[in-house]
Amino acid sequence: MTPTPDRQEIDDLKASIDLVALFESYDVPVTKVDRSIKALCPFHTETTPSMGINRKKGVYQCCVCLDGQCRLG
Numbered sequence: 001m002t003p004t005p006d007r008q009e010i011d012d013l014k015a016s017i018d019l020v021a022l023f024e025s026y027d028v029p030v031t032k033v034d035r036s037i038k039a040l041c042p043f044h045t046e047t048t049p050s051m052g053i054n055r056k057k058g059v060y061q062c063c064v065c066l067d068g069q070c071r072l073g
Ligand SMILES: [Zn+2]
Pocket: 041, 042, 043, 044, 050, 062, 063, 064, 065, 066, 067
């Protein structure tokens, strides 16, 4: 039987991860444009950042390949 993750544990884990620091730790360039945070998508080759990062919600998504959504629930 597969254990069911506790919702609070998942939320706590997501809240503990700073996505900008995580992207930068993998040498993914991150730029701040006004109140938005953009990064070069690590899932496809590009020269203009398409990956949007929402620090408050703890999610990210590339608007080109639509990959990279946080899958922690
Ligand atoms: Zn992409």
